[in-house]
Amino acid sequence: MKAAMTPHVMKKIVFALMVVAVGAGSARAASEADYLTAVAAAESANKEAGRLRNQWTVTQAALTAAKKAADAGNFDQAVKAAQEAEALAKASIVQATSEKQRWKDMEIR
């Protein structure tokens, strides 16, 4: 009975180790490639906001902070700032799109 349990327990341990390994992988330090991906996404969203004539100053500030951190080799911080820039740019796109109709609600009639 005891001998029959061993492979099962072993499997559980291996599975747990795999979970830990995956977790550790996601917590690893960001690389330059991660930064480049994040900043490309942010710049693309900000470009779209520019096409809509509705960029935000804070998006540009976050992009500048991301580049500065990347130049200093701090890719964790660079990715974080780039992701913030992307979120801000996307919010400015939502604003520009919804305001296409919503501005009428504010009009004095």
Place this chain on the structure above:
Amino acid sequence: MSATRLILSVALALGLGASAVAAADRPDPVADAKAFQDYFVKKFPKVAFDDFVNGPYSMNADMRRQWEEKEQFPPYEFALEAGKEMFAKPFKNGKTYADCFPNGGIGIRQNYPYFDDKEGKVITLELALNRCREANGEAPYSYVKDEMASLTAYMAFTSRGKRFDIKIPDDPRALEAYEKGKEYFYTRRGQLNFSCASCHVQSPGERIRAEILAPALGILNAMPIYRSEWSGMGTISRRIVTCNSQTRAVPLEPQSDEYRNLEYYLSYVSNGLPVSGPGARP
């Protein structure tokens, strides 16, 4: 036969309904301006109509007293003197600004901006001044700096008391420019999610930090202004650009189509109010 009649009457009813909707949506600048002015007059029953051009001073007695004292030696005086000299000084080709404008540029501020049917766009006074310079072989001035403010200060001064008389010609492009200006005025932008109207329609007379917000009605009649906060003069372009960045929106380039249309709309709905520029603001 009766089926045909039924179809016809349904089609007619639908057609009438559609045209009623179209009528409701059709731009009506005259009705807009009346509603706009009525809103402020009703909101501030104690403010005399012409006093709206004095912005925050029409809303706050303490500020008004300070302003009246300040007007003894107005802070825009240097710009005004400089503007007068610049206006008279000939370009290298011997011509002057007076050659570019009706009535030699004197007493005409109240007619700007206007819609130019050849170009199909709005022409502001600042734009016309730079075009005058370029047509005479001179480099254009920055729209947000002192020289442009000095020139417009002088032109406003010679027009003081004349009532805004902005025209919208019978041209669909002019109406479109007006409508786009209105849309810009009411559209929220920037991370703070403010439109021009958030401050200058919904909250005039209220404080935003240490400032008292000016009403949108008559706000351009006082331009250009000396702002103590800027320690200098500011053009209409500078005012709009700064408003944008204060809401954390990236400003557009001065004299972009959007800003020209905005100035067109905002000036039109202030028709009937006198030119009071150049002005002074805290």
